[in-house]
Amino acid sequence: MRSTYTATPADIDAKWFVVDADGMVLGRLATEIARIIRGKHKPMFTPHMDTGDNVIVINASKIRVTGRKAEQKNYFRHTGYMGHELYTPFASMLAKHPERVIEKAVYGMLPKTALGRQKLRLKLRVYADAKHPHAAQQPETLTFPKAEAK
Numbered sequence: 180m181r182s183t184y185t186a187t188p189a190d191i192d193a194k195w196f197v198v199d200a201d202g203m204v205l206g207r208l209a210t211e212i213a214r215i216i217r218g219k220h221k222p223m224f225t226p227h228m229d230t231g232d233n234v235i236v237i238n239a240s241k242i243r244v245t246g247r248k249a250e251q252k253n254y255f256r257h258t259g260y261m262g263h264e265l266y267t268p269f270a271s272m273l274a275k276h277p278e279r280v281i282e283k284a285v286y287g288m289l290p291k292t293a294l295g296r297q298k299l300r301l302k303l304r305v306y307a308d309a310k311h312p313h314a315a316q317q318p319e320t321l322t323f324p325k326a327e328a329k
Contacts, residue, residue: 209284
């Protein structure tokens with residue numbers, strides 16, 4: 180009789196990966212990062228366990244979007260007071276906080292649970308330029324095919 184495999188904490192071995200976001204399309208990059216953080220690229224994937232790997236994203240300020248998203252995309256937040264919605268345009272967010280653009284895109288693709296928030300907080304590191312302080316972890320370089328501009 181076969182039984183479903185469930186990962187245990189002893190089975191989990193998290194690796195470190197570096198992704199260069201220079202010229203990559205935001206949504207396509209975010210889906211791949213979310214897949215790696217969640218651990219869906221491993222055969223031992225278990226939904227209720229943290230089986231994912233750590234991802235370091237460099238050159239976040241050089242990310243691109245397709246179509247007219249650069250002019251039309253807005254990021255929403257609320258102050259907590261009635262009627263006080265604040266919208267930040269994509270171009271402004273990319274200029275001031277390029278890390279948040281990738282973090283928010285990856286957050287949208289993770290489950291909205293305690294485990295999803297924990298994975299985002301502990302497994303994703305985003306840097307605006309090419310330098311990062313994680314050389315001691317000996318991260319492997321990940322490359323994804325770049326989307327063609329139409």
